[in-house]
Amino acid sequence: MGRKKQFKSESKRLLDLMVNSIYTHKEIFLRELVSNASDAIDKYYFENAGHVDTTSLQIRLTPNKDDRALTITDNGIGMTEKELEENLGTIAKSGSLAFKEEMDKKDKGENSDVDIIGQFGVGFYSAFMVAKDVTVISKSDAEETAHRWESKGDDGYTISEDPSTERGTKIILTLKDDTDQDQYSEYLETYTLENLIKKYSDYIRYPIKMEVETQKPIPGTDKDEDGKDKAPEYETVVEDKTLNSMVPLWKRQKSKITQEEYNQFYKDHFFDYEDPQRVIHFSVEGNVSFTALLYIPARVPQGFYNQDYKKGLQLYSRGVFIMDHAEDLLPDYLRFVKGLVDSQDLSLNISREMLQHDHQLKLIASRIEKKVLSELESMLKDEREEYEKFYRNFGLDIKFGVYNNYGMDKEKLQDLLLFYTSNEQKLSTLDEYVSRMKEDQKEIYYISGQDIAQIDKLPIVQTLKKKDYEVLYLTENVDEFVMSTLGTYKEKTFKNAGQGELDLDSDEEKEELKNTSEANKDLIDFIKESLGDKVADVKLTNKLSDDPVDLSAGEGVSFEMEKVFANMPQGSNPFPMKAQRILEINPNHPIFETLKKLYDTDKDKVKEVADVLYDQALLIEGFEIEDPIAYSRKICELLVNQNQ
Numbered sequence: 001m002g003r004k005k006q007f008k009s010e011s012k013r014l015l016d017l018m019v020n021s022i023y024t025h026k027e028i029f030l031r032e033l034v035s036n037a038s039d040a041i042d043k044y045y046f047e048n049a050g051h052v053d054t055t056s057l058q059i060r061l062t063p064n065k066d067d068r069a070l071t072i073t074d075n076g077i078g079m080t081e082k083e084l085e086e087n088l089g090t091i092a093k094s095g096s097l098a099f100k101e102e103m104d105k106k107d108k109g110e111n112s113d114v115d116i117i118g119q120f121g122v123g124f125y126s127a128f129m130v131a132k133d134v135t136v137i138s139k140s141d142a143e144e145t146a147h148r149w150e151s152k153g154d155d156g157y158t159i160s161e162d163p164s165t166e167r168g169t170k171i172i173l174t175l176k177d178d179t180d181q182d183q184y185s186e187y188l189e190t191y192t193l194e195n196l197i198k199k200y201s202d203y204i205r206y207p208i209k210m211e212v213e214t215q216k217p218i219p220g221t222d223k224d225e226d227g228k229d230k231a232p233e234y235e236t237v238v239e240d241k242t243l244n245s246m247v248p249l250w251k252r253q254k255s256k257i258t259q260e261e262y263n264q265f266y267k268d269h270f271f272d273y274e275d276p277q278r279v280i281h282f283s284v285e286g287n288v289s290f291t292a293l294l295y296i297p298a299r300v301p302q303g304f305y306n307q308d309y310k311k312g313l314q315l316y317s318r319g320v321f322i323m324d325h326a327e328d329l330l331p332d333y334l335r336f337v338k339g340l341v342d343s344q345d346l347s348l349n350i351s352r353e354m355l356q357h358d359h360q361l362k363l364i365a366s367r368i369e370k371k372v373l374s375e376l377e378s379m380l381k382d383e384r385e386e387y388e389k390f391y392r393n394f395g396l397d398i399k400f401g402v403y404n405n406y407g408m409d410k411e412k413l414q415d416l417l418l419f420y421t422s423n424e425q426k427l428s429t430l431d432e433y434v435s436r437m438k439e440d441q442k443e444i445y446y447i448s449g450q451d452i453a454q455i456d457k458l459p460i461v462q463t464l465k466k467k468d469y470e471v472l473y474l475t476e477n478v479d480e481f482v483m484s485t486l487g488t489y490k491e492k493t494f495k496n497a498g499q500g501e502l503d504l505d506s507d508e509e510k511e512e513l514k515n516t517s518e519a520n521k522d523l524i525d526f527i528k529e530s531l532g533d534k535v536a537d538v539k540l541t542n543k544l545s546d547d548p549v550d551l552s553a554g555e556g557v558s559f560e561m562e563k564v565f566a567n568m569p570q571g572s573n574p575f576p577m578k579a580q581r582i583l584e585i586n587p588n589h590p591i592f593e594t595l596k597k598l599y600d601t602d603k604d605k606v607k608e609v610a611d612v613l614y615d616q617a618l619l620i621e622g623f624e625i626e627d628p629i630a631y632s633r634k635i636c637e638l639l640v641n642q643n644q
């Protein structure tokens with residue numbers, strides 16, 4: 001046995017962290033060791049290109065419950081005594097510098113509480129998260145003898161000669177004792193190992209093999225004495241199984257992948273039982289190189305509106321799984337996109353914290369955003385029905401995308417919006433609406449309500465339709481916020497038809513209305529006074545063709561916004577905002593004549609009628625009335641009086 005040596009001081013600190021790790025993803029040790037094994041085979045392959053029997057290259061897992069040991073064997077390049085010393089005695093060069101800097105910061109008291117293990121190229125040392133003793137037996141073609149490196153972690157390591165003759169490296173992990181938190185013996189179960197390989201290392205290029213026990217029917221036992229079929233007897237057979245599928249689907253040539261394969265991969269990896277609506281598979285070479293395989297689900301994913309729904313793509317580095325739900329790869333408004341990104345430009349040990357600042361990742365994210373948006377644009381252009389199907393599922397996210405971040409992304413998204421309109425009785429883009437606008441129309445009209453049918457009956461909508469103006473129907477809470485974020489589209493301002501003035505009248509009509517209003521000023525003032533602070537104003541309007549009254553909101557908060565604020569959870573909105581209520585009366589409706597007459601004969605009745613009209617206007621707007629019983633009594637009274 002060789003002399004005991006101490007780890008270099010930096011390594012020792014890292015090792016301490018591993019040995020005493022409270023890191024929750026200890027299982028990644030297997031990914032790290034398998035990845036090293038694969039790198040070692042790569043190196044052997046490249047150094048001996050042309051002379052290698054590629055079929056023999058492999059990685060093997062051997063769990064041994066008696067010894068509580070898990071062995072990972074590869075027939076890669078192996079290490080000489082010196083290499084064992086250099087490579088395993090100091091921490092990996094890639095990570096060492098960053099690690100040391102972080103440690104220096106810590107010493108100066110500036111250290112953030114970052115997840116240190118995830119952050120550095122700790123590779124091999126992660127074995128100490130699960131093992132109390134790590135033995136590495138390695139043989140390089142460059143040396144006659146093999147060597148054995150052994151360590152229990154903190155108290156150093158020994159290197160000695162070993163009788164092995166086969167080229168490559170064998171890493172024997174004697175697992176730590178089980179604790180309440182960690183069942184290390186799980187790593188001796190073949191099914192756990194199979195799952196971990198599938199999860200993290202499925203696409204390693206070389207076969208990862210393991211002997212697995214399976215139950216097989218014993219030949220000839222499926223017939224009884226009379227030759228009739230019966231359930232066969234089973235025996236336990238040990239089979240050598242390849243655990244990984246080796247070639248990632250996304251690395252294969254696009255033209256050679258069937259839709260069925262894409263769909264199956266989606267269902268296997270992203271927990272959906274339905275085929276996706278769209279597959280987007282593309283590669284980018286250049287400043288940053290990556291391949292992305294993205295999917296748009298055909299339906300809203302389960303839990304999509306729950307707080308704990310996680311957006312993001314799976315991240316791979318050269319076919320090795322790094323993490324799930326890398327959220328920085330997708331903007332929020334594309335949170336429905338599922339899929340993965342594989343880039344050789346990312347380090348295997350990159351952490352979430354690091355990703356946020358990673359320049360390469362930002363480039364990847366921006367290419368992905370552009371690609372998905374351009375796919376959606378062409379779907380809208382060329383496959384309208386498909387797009388509308390998509391929009392019914394995820395249009396709300398596109399709307400939130402317009403509204404969020406102070407409208408930062410609105411330019412990118414505005415042409416993907418669809419709204420139901422009065423003319424078309426179907427969904428329209430803003431561009432389509434603008435192209436149909438009347439020559440004299442200056443603004444884009446919209447109006448909000450609970451649903452299409454209710455909006456369609458609103459008095460103001462009837463009037464606009466009569467005058468041949470098209471109106472966008474808004475039925476979702478976020479819609480008005482989208483409109484106010486957009487402000488304009490193709491230099492046309494958005495105008496809430498249920499709010500403020502609409503300027504639809506001709507000069508003569510305006511003049512006539514002004515005259516009627518002046519002539520009836522006393523009556524109008526009286527109504528306003530009798531309604532008190534319920535209304536901000538009462539006025540006559542030409543907007544209403546057949547309806548007697550209507551309530552419009554003053555400038556500022558609209559009725560729809562008021563309703564949204566009112567529905568917010570209590571406490572989140574300490575100053576609920578109310579829209580100004582303006583009661584508008586149709587001077588061409590017979591009710592106005594009645595009011596005029598009553599004003600001369602029975603002012604108390606005017607008050608009653610005004611109350612009823614105001615309540616009616618509230619109902620039309622979808623508000624509750626304050627006192628339904630009083631309202632109903634008044635209506636009955638008026639009906640009875642009429643027949644007397």
Ligand SMILES: Nc1ncnc2c1ncn2[C@@H]1O[C@H](COP(=O)(O)OP(=O)(O)OP(=O)(O)O)[C@@H](O)[C@H]1O
Nearest residue numbers: 036037040078079087092094121122123124125169
């Ligand atoms: N199975 C192996 N066969 C041959 N060499 C190995 C093997 N495992 C590790 N090594 C050597 O030990 C070195 C240190 O490994 P470690 O996993 O700590 O870091 P790394 O793989 O270089 O870096 P990173 O993990 O950041 O990619 C490797 O660079 C490699 O030279």
